[in-house]
Amino acid sequence: MYVEMRHVNKTFDGFHASRDVSFAIKKGHMAALLGPSGSGKTTILRMIAGLDQPDSGDILIDEVRVNDLRASKRGIGFVFQNYALFRYMTVADNIAFGLEVQKKSKAEIKARVEELLELISMKELGKRYPHQLSGGQRQRVAFARALAPRPQILLLDEPFAAIDAKVRQELRTWLKEMIGRVGITSIFVTHDQEEAMEIADRIILINQGKVEQIGTPAEICSCPETEFAADFIDARRFEALMSMK
Amino acid sequence: MAKKKERTYEKDVIGDGIHSIRKVIEPPKEPSNHRMKYALIGMSALFLILMLVLPLIVVISNALRDGWNTYVGAILDEYTIKALKLTVAATLCAVVVNTIFGIFASYLLSKFYFRGRQLLATLIDIPFSISPVIAGLLFILTFGNVGWMGEFLKSNGIKIVFAVPGVILATIFVTLPFVFRELFPVMNSQGKDEEEAAALMGAGGFTIFRKITFPHIKWALMYGVILCTARAMGEFGAVSVISGHLRGKTITLPLHVEILYNEFHTTAAFAVSSLLVILAVLILIARNIVEWKRK
Ligand SMILES: Nc1ncnc2c1ncn2[C@@H]1O[C@H](COP(=O)(O)OP(=O)(O)OP(=O)(O)O)[C@@H](O)[C@H]1O
Ligand SMILES: [Mg+2]
Numbered sequence: 408m409y410v411e412m413r414h415v416n417k418t419f420d421g422f423h424a425s426r427d428v429s430f431a432i433k434k435g436h437m438a439a440l441l442g443p444s445g446s447g448k449t450t451i452l453r454m455i456a457g458l459d460q461p462d463s464g465d466i467l468i469d470e471v472r473v474n475d476l477r478a479s480k481r482g483i484g485f486v487f488q489n490y491a492l493f494r495y496m497t498v499a500d501n502i503a504f505g506l507e508v509q510k511k512s513k514a515e516i517k518a519r520v521e522e523l524l525e526l527i528s529m530k531e532l533g534k535r536y537p538h539q540l541s542g543g544q545r546q547r548v549a550f551a552r553a554l555a556p557r558p559q560i561l562l563l564d565e566p567f568a569a570i571d572a573k574v575r576q577e578l579r580t581w582l583k584e585m586i587g588r589v590g591i592t593s594i595f596v597t598h599d600q601e602e603a604m605e606i607a608d609r610i611i612l613i614n615q616g617k618v619e620q621i622g623t624p625a626e627i628c629s630c631p632e633t634e635f636a637a638d639f640i641d642a643r644r645f646e647a648l649m650s651m652k
Numbered sequence: 653m654a655k656k657k658e659r660t661y662e663k664d665v666i667g668d669g670i671h672s673i674r675k676v677i678e679p680p681k682e683p684s685n686h687r688m689k690y691a692l693i694g695m696s697a698l699f700l701i702l703m704l705v706l707p708l709i710v711v712i713s714n715a716l717r718d719g720w721n722t723y724v725g726a727i728l729d730e731y732t733i734k735a736l737k738l739t740v741a742a743t744l745c746a747v748v749v750n751t752i753f754g755i756f757a758s759y760l761l762s763k764f765y766f767r768g769r770q771l772l773a774t775l776i777d778i779p780f781s782i783s784p785v786i787a788g789l790l791f792i793l794t795f796g797n798v799g800w801m802g803e804f805l806k807s808n809g810i811k812i813v814f815a816v817p818g819v820i821l822a823t824i825f826v827t828l829p830f831v832f833r834e835l836f837p838v839m840n841s842q843g844k845d846e847e848e849a850a851a852l853m854g855a856g857g858f859t860i861f862r863k864i865t866f867p868h869i870k871w872a873l874m875y876g877v878i879l880c881t882a883r884a885m886g887e888f889g890a891v892s893v894i895s896g897h898l899r900g901k902t903i904t905l906p907l908h909v910e911i912l913y914n915e916f917h918t919t920a921a922f923a924v925s926s927l928l929v930i931l932a933v934l935i936l937i938a939r940n941i942v943e944w945k946r947k
Pocket of ligand 2: 448449450488
């Protein structure tokens, strides 16, 4: 198992945001944290990244306990819910930031930035600022920025939330393909079951800070284990989706 | 230029202070009551002339009443120069201290959550709500001979009250909230995400401040520094109480004006005042440049 959480608890001023959360994700897989708003998905992602500390429980990456490892040492790329692009830096500088911090050589940085701009098909837009981009373009920049330092794990917090429905479908396919091409272990957060079904290998269903069920999209649909899972997952929509494919 | 315009739009979304004002000023589309508008404009203009322009004219004309030579003489007077030096020194100290304090305090209050956050924000505002004279008295009661720390300071040979350190302390106190007040809303609106993103990539605290936080706050910082300077230069009440009016030692420009005036050196008083006016106008120009740049 590559990324693993064991009995993780987290409270905010007495409020239980995570209750005994345990799951494991295989190397190279793409997992979705699926659950309604406020169910504690972002909290889990932030604890894996090291932006928040769990109250109890262990977080393991590649069989090593990383609870006490600094966020920057965990080899994680993070795409924030609202992208959090550096607004006073150009697209190219945004992508280069992580490499500059690592004191990589100028030539290496330049090559990597060009490679990533190519990957997200934004070669001509490297000199633009984030506010001069469309929502979809911003999302792609955030993706490239997270990938630039070659992380082992990619975490994406509602990568499509801020994008209108029309473009969303397109970006979904794009992201799935990109992640497949890079071959990186990734976890993404969503409250949209269709999204989770379509692009994840594994779905971790979250409700009120608890893991309700873990399984492949087909498993979760065909045999929901809890009442919440049965309620939350609309099997008919899933079937429609599958038949469309 | 097109670039600049798009930036404006982006800041509008964040909603920083100046742009909220601009939105309000935006003329309404439907035909409005013109008579009302002009009446209000007239009243505002009249008020401004009465309260601001007229006194300024009085200051300048009185300063030059006895001719240019008298004016220059009053300004080059030994005590005026000394007062000017002290004013500049106290202002510099206040600006440096309060800028550092303002940056740290607003960073703390906008990026971290802890108990007593609200209380701290209120405490920082105390110098705004307290009368400067009271502030001066408080310093005397704290650091004076009969004061709370008097014995300790005396035995260590430190003199604060009726001395330059007191003047500087009082100036710092009175202008404490200015930089903080300007910085805090701007830092707060920025949120923590960009900084977290940078930290996640391994950037250190200083790099994050320099590359992420500072570009966002720099104009607000300039603006705060300018306001702080203006207020520090003109401070009268607190400094008056704590200075003890030792001529050539603890007298700042505003105090010097008062002394000259009380001693019936009216022309000289106005001449020195004009010095303060000139400094104020310079600050006003700087302020407008900053405000313009901030757009
Ligand atoms: N820093 C915090 N302080 C206090 N409470 C918090 C904090 N962060 C999260 N919470 C609470 O924890 C719960 C879970 O929050 P979280 O952000 O993980 O939800 P989420 O599943 O990501 O929701 P959404 O889909 O709306 O983003 C929420 O009820 C939230 O109010
Ligand atoms: Mg969330």
